[in-house]
Amino acid sequence: MTYDLATLTRRARPGMRRKSIVIRDIAPPATMATDLYRACYLPVVQTWSAALPAIENAYARSLSELTTDAPADVKAEIDGAAEQVNRLLLLLTPQVRDWALRTERWYRGKWRGAVLSATGVDLDTMLGASDMRAPLETHIEWNTALIKDVSAQAQQRIGNAVFDGLRNRTPAREVAKTIREAVDMGRDRSTRIASDQLNKLSSALADERRREAGIETWRWRHSRKAHPRADHKARDGNEYTDATAPEDRPGQQPYCGCRAQAVITFDD
Numbered sequence: 001m002t003y004d005l006a007t008l009t010r011r012a013r014p015g016m017r018r019k020s021i022v023i024r025d026i027a028p029p030a031t032m033a034t035d036l037y038r039a040c041y042l043p044v045v046q047t048w049s050a051a052l053p054a055i056e057n058a059y060a061r062s063l064s065e066l067t068t069d070a071p072a073d074v075k076a077e078i079d080g081a082a083e084q085v086n087r088l089l090l091l092l093t094p095q096v097r098d099w100a101l102r103t104e105r106w107y108r109g110k111w112r113g114a115v116l117s118a119t120g121v122d123l124d125t126m127l128g129a130s131d132m133r134a135p136l137e138t139h140i141e142w143n144t145a146l147i148k149d150v151s152a153q154a155q156q157r158i159g160n161a162v163f164d165g166l167r168n169r170t171p172a173r174e175v176a177k178t179i180r181e182a183v184d185m186g187r188d189r190s191t192r193i194a195s196d197q198l199n200k201l202s203s204a205l206a207d208e209r210r211r212e213a214g215i216e217t218w219r220w221r222h223s224r225k226a227h228p229r230a231d232h233k234a235r236d237g238n239e240y241t242d243a244t245a246p247e248d249r250p251g252q253q254p255y256c257g258c259r260a261q262a263v264i265t266f267d268d
């Protein structure tokens with residue numbers, strides 16, 4: 001449902017002389033990224049982690065026996081873990097959806113509160129979840145693809161380590177170390193992805209809620225992170241519209257924590 005927040009604000013505050021009102025910054029709490037990581041990414045990492053002892057054993061056997069079908073045993077162990085992850089994905093997709101819906105509900109409540117305190121307008125009856133279906137579906141698909149990619153990358157790294165290992169007769173404990181590192185890399189990448197996806201979904205929701213309110217202008221709010229992109233820092237406080245915005249919007253670049261604050265403008 002689209003509405004004109006500037007007009008509603010004028011009606012709520014007759015006699016107001018301000019030229020613009022900036023809606024306060026809405027920052028997603030880090031716990032929501034942890035929730036995504038735990039519910040949707042960690043089970044994949046744990047599946048690979050649990051498969052390692054069997055892969056290590058099969059590798060050690062292959063190395064000592066060097067029979068023709070020994071490498072096939074190692075491959076079967078890796079394929080088995082990948083198959084387990086595939087079955088797990090059926091359960092994880094609904095978890096991703098739950099998380100996205102919860103994030104939408106959270107943002108909607110924050111937006112309603114921020115608009116109410118800035119303008120005196122209560123949007124309660126105007127804000128529905130269904131209006132956000134497009135960004136939600138995009139981010140559900142995106143996360144599902146990323147979860148698959150985390151698993152595929154772990155599988156590839158483990159496969160490379162064991163098959164290279166067999167060719168080079170690398171000692172079993174060295175290969176064990178390498179494949180453990182492969183799983184650790186997947187775990188680290190997953191925590192970064194979860195935090196980034198939270199920023200991306202909340203940025204997308206911020207854009208959609210702003211457009212829905214008929215607001216064109218937004219203010220760049222720099223992330224205050226320790227190692228900011230210099231050009232993002234320089235944009236802090238600048239105001240843009242969708243027409244004048246830089247190519248990369250707040251929160252779009254990898255791990256960018258910048259956000260956009262909606263600015264209601266009143267023309268006389």
Ligand SMILES: [Zn+2]
Nearest residue numbers: 232256257258
């Ligand atoms: Zn940034």
